Amino acid sequence: MASDVQVLESAVVRFAGDSGDGMQLTGSQFTTSTALSGSDLSTFPDFPAEIRAPVGTTFGVSAFQINFGAKAIKTVGDRPDALVAMNPAALKVNLKTLRPGGLLVVDAGTFTTRNLQKAGYETSPLGTPQLEAYQVIELDISKLTLEAVKEFGLGNKEALRCKNMWTLGLMLWMFSRKREPVIDWLQKKFAKLPQVAEANVAALNAGHAFGETAELSATVKRYQIGAVHSEPGLYKTVTGSQALSWGIVAGGELAGLDIVLGSYPITPASPILHALSGMKEQGVVTFQAEDEIAAICAAIGASYGGALGVTSSSGPGIALKGEALGLAISTELPVVVVNSQRGGPSTGLPTKTEQSDLYQAVYGRNGDAPIPVLATRSPGDCFETAIEACRIAVKYMTPVMLLTDGFIANAAEPWKLPDLDTLEPFPVEFAKAPEGEEEFSPFVRDEKTLARHWPKPGVAGTEHRIGGIEKDYNTGHISYDPENHQKMTDVRHAKVEGIANDIPAQDVDQGTASGKLAVVGWGSTYGPISEAVKSARDEGLDVSHIHIRYISPFPANLEELLRSYDRIIVPEMNAGQLKTVIRDKFLIDAKPINKVSGQPFKIQEILDAIRAELAA
Amino acid sequence: MNDLSTPKLTIKDFTSDQEVRWCPGCGDYAILKCMQRTLPEMGVTRENTVFVSGIGCSSRFPYYMNTYGFHTIHGRAPAVATGLKLANPELDVWVVTGDGDGLSIGGNHLLHALRRDVDLNILLFNNKIYGLTKGQYSPTSDVGTKSPSTPQGSVDPSLNPISFAIGSGARFVARTVDTAQKHMPGVFTRAHAFKGASFVEILQNCIVYNDAAWSDITEKKAAPERQLLVEHGEKMIFGAERNKGIRFNPSSFRLEVVIIGENGITEDDLLTHDESNRQLAIMLGELGANPGEPVVMGVLYAAQADHSYTQAVLGQVEAQKGKRSLKDLMYSGQTWEVK
Numbered sequence: 001m002a003s004d005v006q007v008l009e010s011a012v013v014r015f016a017g018d019s020g021d022g023m024q025l026t027g028s029q030f031t032t033s034t035a036l037s038g039s040d041l042s043t044f045p046d047f048p049a050e051i052r053a054p055v056g057t058t059f060g061v062s063a064f065q066i067n068f069g070a071k072a073i074k075t076v077g078d079r080p081d082a083l084v085a086m087n088p089a090a091l092k093v094n095l096k097t098l099r100p101g102g103l104l105v106v107d108a109g110t111f112t113t114r115n116l117q118k119a120g121y122e123t124s125p126l127g128t129p130q131l132e133a134y135q136v137i138e139l140d141i142s143k144l145t146l147e148a149v150k151e152f153g154l155g156n157k158e159a160l161r162c163k164n165m166w167t168l169g170l171m172l173w174m175f176s177r178k179r180e181p182v183i184d185w186l187q188k189k190f191a192k193l194p195q196v197a198e199a200n201v202a203a204l205n206a207g208h209a210f211g212e213t214a215e216l217s218a219t220v221k222r223y224q225i226g227a228v229h230s231e232p233g234l235y236k237t238v239t240g241s242q243a244l245s246w247g248i249v250a251g252g253e254l255a256g257l258d259i260v261l262g263s264y265p266i267t268p269a270s271p272i273l274h275a276l277s278g279m280k281e282q283g284v285v286t287f288q289a290e291d292e293i294a295a296i297c298a299a300i301g302a303s304y305g306g307a308l309g310v311t312s313s314s315g316p317g318i319a320l321k322g323e324a325l326g327l328a329i330s331t332e333l334p335v336v337v338v339n340s341q342r343g344g345p346s347t348g349l350p351t352k353t354e355q356s357d358l359y360q361a362v363y364g365r366n367g368d369a370p371i372p373v374l375a376t377r378s379p380g381d382c383f384e385t386a387i388e389a390c391r392i393a394v395k396y397m398t399p400v401m402l403l404t405d406g407f408i409a410n411a412a413e414p415w416k417l418p419d420l421d422t423l424e425p426f427p428v429e430f431a432k433a434p435e436g437e438e439e440f441s442p443f444v445r446d447e448k449t450l451a452r453h454w455p456k457p458g459v460a461g462t463e464h465r466i467g468g469i470e471k472d473y474n475t476g477h478i479s480y481d482p483e484n485h486q487k488m489t490d491v492r493h494a495k496v497e498g499i500a501n502d503i504p505a506q507d508v509d510q511g512t513a514s515g516k517l518a519v520v521g522w523g524s525t526y527g528p529i530s531e532a533v534k535s536a537r538d539e540g541l542d543v544s545h546i547h548i549r550y551i552s553p554f555p556a557n558l559e560e561l562l563r564s565y566d567r568i569i570v571p572e573m574n575a576g577q578l579k580t581v582i583r584d585k586f587l588i589d590a591k592p593i594n595k596v597s598g599q600p601f602k603i604q605e606i607l608d609a610i611r612a613e614l615a616a
Numbered sequence: 617m618n619d620l621s622t623p624k625l626t627i628k629d630f631t632s633d634q635e636v637r638w639c640p641g642c643g644d645y646a647i648l649k650c651m652q653r654t655l656p657e658m659g660v661t662r663e664n665t666v667f668v669s670g671i672g673c674s675s676r677f678p679y680y681m682n683t684y685g686f687h688t689i690h691g692r693a694p695a696v697a698t699g700l701k702l703a704n705p706e707l708d709v710w711v712v713t714g715d716g717d718g719l720s721i722g723g724n725h726l727l728h729a730l731r732r733d734v735d736l737n738i739l740l741f742n743n744k745i746y747g748l749t750k751g752q753y754s755p756t757s758d759v760g761t762k763s764p765s766t767p768q769g770s771v772d773p774s775l776n777p778i779s780f781a782i783g784s785g786a787r788f789v790a791r792t793v794d795t796a797q798k799h800m801p802g803v804f805t806r807a808h809a810f811k812g813a814s815f816v817e818i819l820q821n822c823i824v825y826n827d828a829a830w831s832d833i834t835e836k837k838a839a840p841e842r843q844l845l846v847e848h849g850e851k852m853i854f855g856a857e858r859n860k861g862i863r864f865n866p867s868s869f870r871l872e873v874v875i876i877g878e879n880g881i882t883e884d885d886l887l888t889h890d891e892s893n894r895q896l897a898i899m900l901g902e903l904g905a906n907p908g909e910p911v912v913m914g915v916l917y918a919a920q921a922d923h924s925y926t927q928a929v930l931g932q933v934e935a936q937k938g939k940r941s942l943k944d945l946m947y948s949g950q951t952w953e954v955k
């Protein structure tokens with residue numbers, strides 16, 4: 001058999017089906033098995049906003065894409081090498097993504113007249129020139145599944161639910177992945193329903209056996225994708241939401257503070273609320289508030305009380321938090337505000353990804369209201385960036401905006417687990433009562449950081465009153481004095497600007513520290529930019545990649561670094577926002593490369609932009 | 617609680633050095649003095665007491681208390697106070713709000729703080745007008761209130777704060793009035809002692825924009841006739857001559873004012889106040905809307921069963937805390953080693 005196995009460096013597989021077909025589960029189980037085999041990977045769950053859209057419709061199609069390989073994988077892959085379509089609608093929506101010559105597995109059993117109509121096909125595309133460009137495997141997966149689980153006596157509907165496991169079995173066989181992790185998972189998940197567990201395992205095995213024995217091996221190759229040569233260590237597959245939640249808790253521990261999360265459910269930020277709500281063993285207090293405003297207000301109240309308040313939302317919710325953010329800025333209280341960005345404006349595209357809240361983060365409040373803004377670049381990166389957000393918040397007594405997005409939140413990647421014991425603690429010391437008759441002021445500042453000290457209710461001698469009204473620079477009492485307001489506005493700015501000297505210098509991710517062209521990115525465009533720059537450099541083009549985590553303030557060396565290139569392009573999943581901030585800060589002519597389709601950049605799109613810019 | 621070695625605190629200890637900036641004659645002065653006077657009697661400490669407020673005249677209150685204080689943003693004090701209690705449940709947290717702050721822009725937060733029964737003492741100063749924004753009508757303004765925003769008179773019906781609070785699920789509801797220096801301390805003390813959210817409506821006079829809004833029930837002569845002070849277990853009697861009372865009429869299912877000695881009415885016919893009776897509290901809260909009816913003052917409702925939101929939330933955390941470290945959590949599940 002071994003000779004039949006073709007070794008690939010990497011492959012992209014996309015599972016697509018109806019919302020009710022369990023494609024996200026199928027994809028995530030394929031991911032687990034792939035991760036355990038040691039391949040590097042990146043995943044992209046692409047699902048509709050509707051919970052259960054009408055069965056068989058194109059808008060009810062849910063997909064999960066995984067790119068995995070024996071090399072470093074930084075994107076979800078531009079075009080799938082293999083597409084699984086569980087019904088006509090899934091085929092209709094996803095076929096255009098499949099690369100020519102790619103493998104197409106369809107459940108022909110679902111290609112009924114009614115389903116074809118719902119998907120907008122007049123006649124079945126199966127066996128027609130429409131599919132000529134692909135290697136098509138038509139299988140009646142529905143029927144094969146029913147046969148496989150017959151002995152378990154499930155109803156027809158329940159039995160058909162095992163279809164995804166049958167398909168997964170087949171795909172695991174095709175890409176030489178192990179079934180054991182999936183079987184373990186099924187047995188745990190359905191521990192209370194052993195019949196269902198057994199049926200699913202049987203379907204999985206049947207799909208696998210079908211590949212091995214059948215009928216397929218003559219026409220279809222089996223592939224092997226090896227392990228990546230990663231740094232030694234213990235690895236785990238994480239999503240951005242998971243890693244970010246862990247980072248928040250680690251940040252709290254490093255500061256020596258309790259975490260109090262105030263949050264309100266919103267797509268795609270809710271997984272952070274869920275993850276932190278499940279971390280009571282680590283002492284996390286969570287509060288599902290009545291609205292977005294109450295969520296941040298509770299976080300501010302918690303910080304006033306001496307805990308680290310955190311709030312998590314997405315763009316529309318962040319908009320509602322704007323006034324309260326101003327209160328935290330004015331009272332100089334630490335709060336970590338997480339924005340899992342989605343397509344906007346308004347309700348926009350709740351389940352699709354975008355980076356269009358950068359202006360909102362940097363500029364979006366009334367008054368002169370500067371705050372530090374940090375952006376994560378990948379699921380694993382969320383951990384360290386969240387710790388940084390906590391560190392800056394408590395060290396500088398300021399709210400911090402932590403930007404992630406729907407893609408990072410839901411995507412998974414293998415991540416080398418960090419050694420928590422090596423993380424540098426940043427313990428908080430609360431304000432002490434003044435000695436003698438001296439009056440206590442809540443606005444005594446650290447000379448270096450300009451941060452005010454942090455009094456904690458319950459401590460005698462540090463009683464004080466603060467609020468959103470302008471405060472006297474020295475006493476903290478209400479002040480309407482014009483010069484004082486100037487001074488306080490200036491110090492709030494200087495405090496945030498000063499953080500530039502307390503963060504790592506901007507590095508060049510790939511390429512040289514000067515040259516013809518720099519591609520400057522932030523957030524989840526990291527993968528496609530990185531791959532595109534690699535390809536361009538392989539072609540001999542003079543291009544470098546700079547990826548910015550600290551958006552506000554920028555690292556102290558960034559201006560000088562950017563000025564060392566002839567040209568700057570900024571690919572963003574928005575209409576051009578970081579480009580504006582770069583122009584605003586440095587008067588550098590950064591050129592925008594924009595995509596606002598709710599889908600991540602393809603490597604090719606950025607590569608084309610690099611070539612065009614260098615040819616111009 | 618004070619032990620023998622701690623000198624007893626006085627009104628001075630609870631008075632901040634800030635100049636009070638309410639209009640001369642504002643009802644808020646009386647409430648402030650009463651609070652500064654009553655806190656030492658409760659035996660609380662300054663460091664353990666926090667006043668949280670929103671925006672409006674009443675919300676300047678924290679600046680004048682020599683305790684911890686947080687003057688937040690419009691309507692959001694209950695939410696800030698909830699977070700504060702979750703961070704430190706040992707604190708005595710007072711929320712000071714007004715009819716605009718608490719019932720208009722912050723209605724949602726007040727509703728949920730009461731529903732959750734967060735252990736807060738919530739004081740709503742009701743002067744039936746927006747003061748700090750210069751006199752617009754508020755959600756408790758009477759229909760027909762002429763104001764800069766309603767030059768021909770307001771048309772929307774007013775909200776009864778007591779009905780709102782009970783409807784929201786409040787378990788302690790009381791009413792008092794700024795002129796009642798003898799009545800207020802008892803209400804504050806009861807509100808403070810109650811475990812859970814305690815809601816106190818304080819009828820308060822805005823001398824500039826809505827002067828005499830409550831005079832028909834607060835004037836010296838009118839007060840005995842228009843105010844019914846309820847006490848748990850006591851008959852509901854009022855009137856300058858103590859000859860009026862409240863009776864439940866089962867056929868109309870209403871409370872009605874009766875006169876002792878007329879039509880064979882005796883004290884035995886009158887209702888006895890039962891703080892634990894929520895239905896009764898709802899009816900008492902609405903009294904005063906019709907001519908001849910008194911407005912009810914005192915603790916209208918105080919639920920008996922113990923309940924604490926913060927204890928319940930933090931109890932879940934305490935029961936689990938420390939069972940697994942962050943490292944153990946992160947390193948659990950499906951992992952693999954690269955050598």
